[in-house]
Every structure is written in structure tokens, then in C-alpha cells.
Amino acid sequence: MDDGATENAFWRPCPNGVCYCDYRLTIRGCTTTDELRILTIVAAAWSGACIAAVLTWLYHRVAIRGQLVFEMHGWFPRPKPIESLMFFALFFNIARLIHSCILLTDQAPWPVFRLIVYDLGWQCGFAAFSCYFFGVAHTLAASSKTIYNAWIRNPERVDVLCVVFITIPFILPTIFNILTGVNASQGNNDSAIFFTKVNYYIWMCLAIFLGIFVFFAGVRLVKLLTSHMVTKANQRVNIMKIKAGATKVKLTVFFGCVCIWGLAFFSGLFATARYGIITNNVYVGLVSGVINFIGIAATTLILTVLVVEPGFVNSLSSWSLGSSSEARSHPSQYMMxxxxxxxxxxxxxxxxxxxxxxxxxxxxxxxxxxxxxxxxxxxxxxxxxxxxxxxxxxxxxxxxxxxxxxxxxxxxxxxxxxxxxxxxxxxxxxxxxxxxxxxxxxxxxxxxxxxxxxxxxxxxxxxxxxxxxxxxxxxxxxxxxxxxxxxxxxxxxxxxxxxxxxxxxxxxxxxxxxxxxxxxxxxxxxx
Known part of the structure; x- marks a missing residue:
């Protein structure tokens, strides 16, 4: 990406003879090259570790325990909440690893390709949490006829909405990335900047709505599990396992919402003040660090919540979005x-x-x-x-x-x-x-x-x-x-x-x- 001053003005602006880098496209030939290289190396290593861990977990769940990632109902696939979440999280980390390797080796010097690969990771991340939301929706509908009548009513309509919500992040950002890359390569920087703003405002809106949906689904699922614990307190049900499941849902929703809403905030910030961010050494390091690590950290934390023992998870229930009233509905160890x-x-x-x-x-x-x-x-x-x-x-x-x-x-x-x-x-x-x-x-x-x-x-x-x-x-x-x-x-x-x-x-x-x-x-x- 070292072709001429006119083409470089979009991803490597040089005001007053000092060059800065757009961390999405390049990390070479600017004042923050060393800092950005360190961040990229750490992100690549962390993504590789997440890929190995998620692959191991998916192999255990799918190959050994026989769980499914999707179930076909008619013409539409219905995702399983946890399995589909980690399935797309795997591809998120793969895309982040590929993008980091491209920046470190400075290969594939095409702006369109680099922008598409950069957003591909977040498209997979959005698909992961969208599958989690719609998987929880079908789980709630299958467990309660009242919830089914009040929320779902028409399963086919929900399936169509699920497919649309998953595919929108793959379609709209890709279109605007192509337009941005083509205009930047041709030296039409004003058009490239405009399409960049539109792209990241779309990302901000999608992230806000997706975070609300995930939070709403998580709250409904936690209420369902809590009522299940109360009604089954005197029956042959392992209350501690249900309590651990509710705590895992709380933590998964918490980490997911922090990741999604954090992305929404920085997407809106980047769309509004892109030039000011990339021309400031502190701001570019902060924003690039958050964008590089927030998704990988969410993957690590959610996977940790899924694999830890229920006893350890129950010890976290006192602070993980719980209430003191829940403890009064659970029998003591003597009563159990x-x-x-x-x-x-x-x-x-x-x-x-x-x-x-x-x-x-x-x-x-x-x-x-x-x-x-x-x-x-x-x-x-x-x-x-x-x-x-x-x-x-x-x-x-x-x-x-x-x-x-x-x-x-x-x-x-x-x-x-x-x-x-x-x-x-x-x-x-x-x-x-x-x-x-x-x-x-x-x-x-x-x-x-x-x-x-x-x-x-x-x-x-x-x-x-x-x-x-x-x-x-x-x-x-x-x-x-x-x-x-x-x-x-x-x-x-x-x-x-x-x-x-x-x-x-x-x-x-x-x-x-x-x-x-x-x-x-x-x-x-x-x-």
C-alpha cells in the first residue's frame, strides 16, 4: 500500500509532513507503526488461542455429545443458542487472525479486499449474537405456551426475521466497503470518506438494536429459569444445575452486550471523527486497541463461562446481575x-x-x-x-x-x-x-x-x-x-x-x- 501520494491520502494522511495510518488498511510508514505492530501481534496470538479453544469445545459438543448447530424446520434453519454462538465466534477469530497477518506482512495490497476482511470478523460476530437471540427465542417458545402466544405466534415469521437479521450485516457493509475501496484507489477521497461514514453509522444502528435484542432475550430466559427453580424446588430436580445455567446466561448476556454496545459506541465515534482519530497517536492507539481486543475478549470470557464447573459459576451469582430475592427461593444444603x-x-x-x-x-x-x-x-x-x-x-x-x-x-x-x-x-x-x-x-x-x-x-x-x-x-x-x-x-x-x-x-x-x-x-x- 505504498503507491503514490494521491492514493495514500485516504489511508495514510500526512499533514505537515507527518504521516499517520488508518489502522484498518495499513500499519506501516507512520509515526505509530511500532505501537500498532505490537497491538496487531498480540491480537493475532490471542485470536489463534481462541480458535484452538473454540474448536476443541465445538468438537466436544458436536462430535462427541451429538449436539447440533442448526436444526432445519421447513425451509429455514433454526440455530441452537450456544452452539451457533460459538460457531460464528470461531469464524470471527479466524477473520481477525487473517486481517492481522495481512497487516503484519503487508500482503494483498488492495483497499477493497482489506476493508472486506476487516469487517468480515464483525459480520461473523453479529451473526453469532443474532443466532443466540433467535435460538433463545425458540427455546422460550418451546418451553411455555403463554410465551409462544405472546411473543412468537408465527414461527415461520420469526425464522424469516432471523435469516434477514443475520444476512443484513453481510450485505450492507460489504457494499459500502467496495464503494469506499474503489473510490480510495481512484483518489476520490471525499466519496471514500462519505461511504465510510455511512458504513459505520449503519454498524452503530445495527449494534444498538442487536444489543437490545440480546439483553431482552437474556432477561426473559433468566426469568423463565428462576420461575422454574421456584416451581421445582420440592421435586426431583437438581436446583444447583438450573441456578448455574441461569448464572451462565446472565454472564453471557452481560459480556455480549458490553461487546456489542462498545462496538456501537466506537463505530459512531469513528464515523463522526475518523480523521481526528487517525491523526492523533493516543486516540488511534486507544481505538485500535479496543476494536482489536473487545471481540476476542468477549469470546474468551463467554467460552470460560461455558466450560467452568457449575459450583464455581454459582459462586458468582451473588454479583452477576442477580437479586437477593432469588436466594430465598432455593433450599439450603440440609434441605437438599x-x-x-x-x-x-x-x-x-x-x-x-x-x-x-x-x-x-x-x-x-x-x-x-x-x-x-x-x-x-x-x-x-x-x-x-x-x-x-x-x-x-x-x-x-x-x-x-x-x-x-x-x-x-x-x-x-x-x-x-x-x-x-x-x-x-x-x-x-x-x-x-x-x-x-x-x-x-x-x-x-x-x-x-x-x-x-x-x-x-x-x-x-x-x-x-x-x-x-x-x-x-x-x-x-x-x-x-x-x-x-x-x-x-x-x-x-x-x-x-x-x-x-x-x-x-x-x-x-x-x-x-x-x-x-x-x-x-x-x-x-x-x-
């Missing part, structure tokens, strides 16, 4: 450890056992439901160990006090102990006692199973005017706290953190006391 047991017992309250002779099949179902309740997949030995030894300290103390671990050996060596009052009640109702049901359940299996028994459901129901005595299957842990005790502890916890809802199947202390005094409901009176 008891949630699996309580939910398991509640689920077995709703199951009826037609024949008690199916004890072995019942114990197998117990193991499967325990795996679902805890969300942990382990080997047979580990599963039995986790079932026989509760993880909660309070439950472990109950087990130690009642010689829980040696109960099976004592039953195998010692005669059957006298029946307890509750066992006699079971016998009077024509059901097997606790010890008999346990022996029948373990005699057919070599595994060490938790004890299974049947008992009548004794929930006090004033509205029904009686007690439902239909047999229910309940897992019994010797020495463990009862269902009512766990529910009462949860009620106290909810009251302490400001929640007003009651636990599932809550039984008040007064009802439990009445059941203990009159377990069969013989003296029950309506009121």
Missing part, C-alpha cells in the same frame, strides 16, 4: 439432602400394593426411584451403600443409635423379636408385619435392601370425615425421622427464609398427636 428422602416417601404414599408377595419386584422399584430422586447414577455396590447409610448427619446419628448397620446380621442370628404394637396393628388388618415383610423381601435377593413394609394411610382428613385405611407402600428406615418431622423441619425452614407455602402432604403437629392417640380412627369425630 433431605429432599430426596421426603420426595421418595411421598411418592410411595401414592402407590398401592395389590399383592404383598411381590416383595422382590417392589425392592427393585425402590432402588430405581432412589436413583431418580438423588439424580446420581452409581454402581450396585455404591447404590446399596448410599441407601443403607444416609448422607445427612442427623439421619446418620439416628442410624447409629439404633444399630442400623448390624440389623440384618442380628435378624439372621437371633430369633424373631416380639411384635411391636404397630406390628400387631398390621397383623389385625391382615397384613404382614415389619419383620416378616423384610424377611420375605430379602430372602430372594443377595443384595442388602432397605426395609419395606405396608401400613394403612392414617392421614387425618376432616373434609372426608374419616381415615383412608387402604394399604400403602412405605419405605421404613429404622431410627430415621418420620415424614411429619421432616415436613415440620421444612416448614420451619420456609418460615425462616420468608416463604409462605407449605410442604407437600403437610401434617400439622396436632393431627400427628391425634393419630398417635387414636391410630385407627375409632374415636374420630367430625368437626
Amino acid at each position: 439432602s433431605n429432599m430426596g428422602t421426603t420426595t421418595l416417601e411421598n411418592s410411595y404414599h401414592t402407590m398401592s400394593m395389590k399383592k404383598h408377595t411381590k416383595a422382590e419386584a417392589t425392592t427393585d422399584t425402590f432402588d430405581e426411584d432412589t436413583t431418580l430422586a438423588t439424580g446420581i447414577t452409581t454402581s450396585d455396590t455404591d447404590s446399596r451403600h448410599n441407601l443403607m447409610q444416609p448422607s445427612n448427619p442427623s439421619l446418620r446419628n439416628y442410624a447409629d443409635q439404633n444399630n442400623y448397620e448390624g440389623s440384618r446380621q442380628q435378624q439372621a442370628q437371633s430369633p424373631v423379636s416380639p411384635r411391636s404394637p404397630i406390628a400387631q396393628q398390621f397383623s389385625s388388618h391382615g397384613m404382614a408385619s415389619f419383620d416378616e415383610s423384610y424377611q420375605s423381601a430379602t430372602s430372594k435377593s443377595s443384595f442388602e435392601r432397605p426395609k419395606i413394609a405396608t401400613s394403612p394411610r392414617m392421614n387425618h382428613s376432616p373434609r372426608l370425615g374419616g381415615i383412608d385405611r387402604s394399604p400403602r407402600l412405605m419405605p421404613v428406615r429404622p431410627g430415621s425421622p418420620s415424614l411429619g418431622q421432616v415436613e415440620e423441619d421444612r416448614l420451619h425452614y420456609n418460615h425462616a427464609i420468608g416463604q409462605l407455602r407449605l410442604p407437600a402432604n403437610y401434617v400439622s403437629p396436632e393431627d400427628r398427636r391425634r393419630q398417635e392417640l387414636d391410630p385407627l380412627g375409632q374415636n374420630h369425630s367430625r368437626y
Whole structure:
């Protein structure tokens, strides 16, 4: 790019004999050559590292885990939010690396080509965040019919808008870059300056609107995840993973909006005062540094957020656009450890056992439901160990006090102990006692199973005017706290953190006391 003074006046102005460089086209033959070369080398190295990291991540997601970047629905592809974001981020860094190598080696001395390659990186960056926005839009629509009716309504129209919004940055800036490069090569600097201003004003408008759309989609998605955490707090859902996902969305939207709106600001600034920027050593270094690094930094930060562990991400949720009200909707670690047991017992309250002779099949179902309740997949030995030894300290103390671990050996060596009052009640109702049901359940299996028994459901129901005595299957842990005790502890916890809802199947202390005094409901009176 050293062809004559007339052609160089656009990308290398020399007022008063001092030459300056338009950092988009050249970094040689000007007063800031050394500084711009250092910035370009750092940008090239950083882009290369990002390319390797993003390629590794995409290979893991697409090739190993089988995720898709786009899904075809009719004639239009629908992008996946995260996969498409990183897919176009890969091409953004490739374009930035190519442009840096061209400036460092001073190859391809054609203004049109250099301008197109310079803007190609930002076109890919805009496509990345556009795909993220429309991918989130389809995700929200698929998760809620209300959101679908209020926001999407016509998926084909949204698909068309997605394609248009992705292709506009590839069409309009390319047209104006061609016009700018041709006029600059022909020495028509006034026309080249005019098309440059129009080009970067278009970039500013696109960046402002895209940032608003990404921020809007991120806020809607975070609200959806937060409501999902509240509604699923007492169910078999890993709340910490949902919370980590919400935090990752917050950080992704934050870094993306900073990058997009930063580009909008500097695009408008460059369109307004291009000549003043490139003829000032401080301004040209500042603007070129921000433009070179802001996109690469956003790629690095977003990729870091995606690959870090959920526990570390949850530690950032206190400052990453979160609110203190969210913490009150999440159970504590103690409640999370008891949630699996309580939910398991509640689920077995709703199951009826037609024949008690199916004890072995019942114990197998117990193991499967325990795996679902805890969300942990382990080997047979580990599963039995986790079932026989509760993880909660309070439950472990109950087990130690009642010689829980040696109960099976004592039953195998010692005669059957006298029946307890509750066992006699079971016998009077024509059901097997606790010890008999346990022996029948373990005699057919070599595994060490938790004890299974049947008992009548004794929930006090004033509205029904009686007690439902239909047999229910309940897992019994010797020495463990009862269902009512766990529910009462949860009620106290909810009251302490400001929640007003009651636990599932809550039984008040007064009802439990009445059941203990009159377990069969013989003296029950309506009121």
C-alpha cells in the first residue's frame, strides 16, 4: 500500500509532513507503526488461542455429545443458542487472525479486499449474537405456551426475521466497503470518506438494536429459569444445575452486550471523527486497541463461562446481575439432602400394593426411584451403600443409635423379636408385619435392601370425615425421622427464609398427636 501520494491520502494522511495510518488498511510508514505492530501481534496470538479453544469445545459438543448447530424446520434453519454462538465466534477469530497477518506482512495490497476482511470478523460476530437471540427465542417458545402466544405466534415469521437479521450485516457493509475501496484507489477521497461514514453509522444502528435484542432475550430466559427453580424446588430436580445455567446466561448476556454496545459506541465515534482519530497517536492507539481486543475478549470470557464447573459459576451469582430475592427461593444444603428422602416417601404414599408377595419386584422399584430422586447414577455396590447409610448427619446419628448397620446380621442370628404394637396393628388388618415383610423381601435377593413394609394411610382428613385405611407402600428406615418431622423441619425452614407455602402432604403437629392417640380412627369425630 505504498503507491503514490494521491492514493495514500485516504489511508495514510500526512499533514505537515507527518504521516499517520488508518489502522484498518495499513500499519506501516507512520509515526505509530511500532505501537500498532505490537497491538496487531498480540491480537493475532490471542485470536489463534481462541480458535484452538473454540474448536476443541465445538468438537466436544458436536462430535462427541451429538449436539447440533442448526436444526432445519421447513425451509429455514433454526440455530441452537450456544452452539451457533460459538460457531460464528470461531469464524470471527479466524477473520481477525487473517486481517492481522495481512497487516503484519503487508500482503494483498488492495483497499477493497482489506476493508472486506476487516469487517468480515464483525459480520461473523453479529451473526453469532443474532443466532443466540433467535435460538433463545425458540427455546422460550418451546418451553411455555403463554410465551409462544405472546411473543412468537408465527414461527415461520420469526425464522424469516432471523435469516434477514443475520444476512443484513453481510450485505450492507460489504457494499459500502467496495464503494469506499474503489473510490480510495481512484483518489476520490471525499466519496471514500462519505461511504465510510455511512458504513459505520449503519454498524452503530445495527449494534444498538442487536444489543437490545440480546439483553431482552437474556432477561426473559433468566426469568423463565428462576420461575422454574421456584416451581421445582420440592421435586426431583437438581436446583444447583438450573441456578448455574441461569448464572451462565446472565454472564453471557452481560459480556455480549458490553461487546456489542462498545462496538456501537466506537463505530459512531469513528464515523463522526475518523480523521481526528487517525491523526492523533493516543486516540488511534486507544481505538485500535479496543476494536482489536473487545471481540476476542468477549469470546474468551463467554467460552470460560461455558466450560467452568457449575459450583464455581454459582459462586458468582451473588454479583452477576442477580437479586437477593432469588436466594430465598432455593433450599439450603440440609434441605437438599433431605429432599430426596421426603420426595421418595411421598411418592410411595401414592402407590398401592395389590399383592404383598411381590416383595422382590417392589425392592427393585425402590432402588430405581432412589436413583431418580438423588439424580446420581452409581454402581450396585455404591447404590446399596448410599441407601443403607444416609448422607445427612442427623439421619446418620439416628442410624447409629439404633444399630442400623448390624440389623440384618442380628435378624439372621437371633430369633424373631416380639411384635411391636404397630406390628400387631398390621397383623389385625391382615397384613404382614415389619419383620416378616423384610424377611420375605430379602430372602430372594443377595443384595442388602432397605426395609419395606405396608401400613394403612392414617392421614387425618376432616373434609372426608374419616381415615383412608387402604394399604400403602412405605419405605421404613429404622431410627430415621418420620415424614411429619421432616415436613415440620421444612416448614420451619420456609418460615425462616420468608416463604409462605407449605410442604407437600403437610401434617400439622396436632393431627400427628391425634393419630398417635387414636391410630385407627375409632374415636374420630367430625368437626
